[in-house]
Amino acid sequence: MRQSLREAVRKEALKESKVTEPIAPASAPTSAQVRYRPLTADDLTAAHELSMAVKWPHRREDWEFALNLGAGVAAEDDSGVIGTALRWEFGAGHGALGMVIVSPEQQGRGIGRDLMTLTVDALAERTTFLNATPAGLPLYEKFGFKAIGSIHQHQGAGGAHPPVVALAPGERIRPLGARDPERLAALWSHAAGYDRAPVLEALLQVAEGVVLARDGEPIGFAIMRRFGRGHVIGPVVAPHAEGAKALISHWLGANEGKFTRIDVTGDSGLSDWLDELGLPKVDSVVTMARGETPRADGRGQVFAITNQALG
Structure with a gap:
């Protein structure tokens, strides 16, 4: 039965x-x-x-x-x-x-x-992902999930004016254009190692986005939307940490003085920087996978996720 x-x-x-x-x-x-x-x-x-x-x-x-x-x-x-x-x-x-x-x-x-x-x-x-609190970890391990990373949750109203981040020659932050969504979905999917297009399409119905461009062509992006107690920044995809910082600084400036949350990956290298900006780390969770871990192709990195449920 x-x-x-x-x-x-x-x-x-x-x-x-x-x-x-x-x-x-x-x-x-x-x-x-x-x-x-x-x-x-x-x-x-x-x-x-x-x-x-x-x-x-x-x-x-x-x-x-x-x-x-x-x-x-x-x-x-x-x-x-x-x-x-x-x-x-x-x-x-x-x-x-x-x-x-x-x-x-x-x-x-x-x-x-x-x-x-x-x-x-x-x-x-399907290879399945989740982000586990310490309380849920033992249950998820029984279902065959294994730790593959971590997520650090930062949030607050921000204590310092977000800095202007210097970008490489030819790089700039610009508004998201009508031709960008398909290219941004490809950037995110390559950086994550699996299809992210449906999530991006849904996000762009309720959120705002900016693009990191090099000589006019998208090489990264960041989304901000209403979520929880205020706003959340994520995903953030970029080819390098300075690009991710520039994208995040843009949204922190636009949302200055308001409650903002961002969930950065454990290998992003951004936690100390966010602490200094007045967005302290308030929690960490374990990223787990059941099945073969996807491999990014090196064309970009996911510095911040959409949220802990959707990745």
Whole structure:
């Protein structure tokens, strides 16, 4: 019976990339009263309340953006939604999962394990990424996820005026143009090692972007949008650290005195610089992957991610 449930979930996920019928985890839930079903737009208010209960900063609009890009599972009992997990597909070979939350009052019942089982199975054989808090690390390791990096969360209203960063001759920061999105998606995908075009397309519907250009041609970019307590800068993609700093400084100047968050990669080398600018590091998480780690092609580097769920 358990194997048939697992296969049913896997086949449905492969067919539509979204579960459309009530589902059950491959292993029996700890409590028969817990039910699992697709997360829908009607659940966004309840999901937002869950994230507030665990002190995550997401707005309801942030949940809506994330769900519209992917699909999710809700755990519920007679009291309502008590757990969530979201997933996203990036091309045929990669995906991510996040927003795995269980109500504090319901933790310890195996609900998080069941949500993970359903989400991992739905992503099938894709290399899958997530960013893990220390509390979630043991559970993710049981599902075969291995550490491949880290993310440092910096935020604040900024204490110092952002500096003007000197760029190489021929390089400048300019507004994003109508012809840029396709080229920026390629830059990001090459730097990440997997398809980032759908995420960029969605971001540009709700965010602003600037381009780092060399002799007029894009070589990097940075996005800023509303998120959580204020604004978030990310992704930031550039061929070198000075280019990333120039892009970030542009947005810090535009948002000076307002709450701003940026999640930089552990190998970005930007944490000390951000601390000096009045955006202290407030948290770090472990980047994990299940499957073959993608390889960037050296044409650029991801210095900051979109957010910890979407990468």
